[in-house]
Amino acid sequence: MHNGKTYIVTGAASGIGAETCRVLRADGARVIGIDRHEAEDVDEMYLVDLSDKDAVVKLVADLPNDTDGLANIAGVPPTAPADVVLRVNLVGLRALTEGLVDKLADGASIVNLASLAGNGWQTGLPQVKRALALDFDSDISEFCEVEDLDSSGRSYFLGKEALLVWTFQNRWTWRDRGIRINAVSPGPVDTPILGDFAATLGKRFEENMQKLERAGTAEDIAPAVGFLLSDQSKWIRGTNLAVDGGMSAHFLSAQHGF
Ligand SMILES: NC(=O)c1ccc[n+]([C@@H]2O[C@H](COP(=O)([O-])OP(=O)(O)OC[C@H]3O[C@@H](n4cnc5c(N)ncnc54)[C@H](O)[C@@H]3O)[C@@H](O)[C@H]2O)c1
Incomplete structure (x- = not known):
């Protein structure tokens, strides 16, 4: 499925x-691979802080032409300061993707690691739109203060909601070159940041975990990213693929009473 392809993967040092x-x-x-930390299983590595505008601009210039896909997996948990969450999980991700797209091969695939936490995007749409107006030149700290993101604990949710909406919006943006964009949304996954979600969500996290027979693993999620990167998923565009042990179907069923 991937023989002869070259992919760029952010968040390469850990977890998913x-x-x-x-x-x-x-x-x-x-x-x-791209990460703040060294990764083991890569052919080439770029050590970059994706929350830093200059670092992302340099990274885009340094990365090679004609790669077959970009998996935007790097992310920070809700326990990080709100401005850092938005910088890494949304603003830096978009800056890297939009900067790199001209250098990608025709037919390339972009996969964004969103989350079950982004499922509420319809409810939060006005705020999502304001978040999508942010870029590295915006005053992101002020935005977080005005939107009360640190004390509300919404930064992570908002970042993932906005990432999903941005994925839907760009379903056909690069269609003339055959470039696709999709999202993968895991439920709780046993990686080093699982405890951060437990700390933020408290009782809600425990209730969700009781419904699942186990937390997901990185091994549950990576094949879905691989599939969306591959040519086998060519007709899949602007989709959010839930890999969550059934949690999103459970919430939908509860919401609509079936
Ligand atoms: N673990 C879960 O329960 C879960 C659930 C849903 C979605 N996700 C998402 O999956 C993605 C991967 O998370 P994970 O669970 O594998 O966590 P992880 O902490 O194991 O991996 C995240 C990686 O991102 C890198 N990273 C963080 N900030 C960075 C920065 N500023 N610049 C460069 N690299 C940076 C980290 O160094 C780390 O290697 C994230 O986007 C996360 O939001 C995780």
């Missing part, structure tokens, strides 16, 4: 990103 690198390489792909 590291497992995605492993899966892609095991299937014959060449993988360029």
Whole structure:
């Protein structure tokens, strides 16, 4: 499925990103990793802070032309300061993607790691639109203060909601070049940041975990990212693929009474 392809994977040093690198390489792909920390299972590595505008601009200039896909997996949990959450999970991700798209090969695939936490995007749409107006030149700290994101604990949810909406919006943006964009939304996954979600969500986290027979693992998520990167998913565009043990179907069923 991936033989002869070259993919760029952010968040390559840990958790879902590291497992995605492993899966892609095991299937014959060449993988360029991006992270703040060194990654083990990559062919080439760029050590970059994706919350930093200048670093992202330099990264875009340094990355090679004609890669076959970009998996935006790097992310910080809700326990990080709100402005950092938005910088990494939304603003930096978009700056990297929009900067890189001209350099991607025709037919390339972009996959965004969103989350079950983004499912409420319809409810929060006005705020989502305001978040989508942010870029690196915006005063992101002021935005977080005005929107009360630190004390409300909404930064992570808002970032993922906006990421989903941005994915839907760009379903056909690069269609003339065959470039696609999709999202993968995991439920709770056993990686180093699972405890951060437990700390933020408290009782809600425990209730959700009781409904699931277990937390997901990086091994549950990486194949879905690999599929959306591959040519096998060519007709899938602007989709959000839930990989959550059934949690989103459970919430929908409860919401609509079936
Ligand atoms: N673990 C879960 O329960 C869960 C659930 C839903 C979605 N997600 C999403 O999955 C993605 C991967 O998370 P994970 O669970 O594998 O966590 P993780 O902490 O294991 O991996 C995240 C990686 O992102 C990197 N990163 C963070 N900030 C960075 C920055 N400023 N610049 C460069 N790299 C940076 C980290 O160094 C780390 O290697 C994230 O986007 C997260 O929001 C995770």
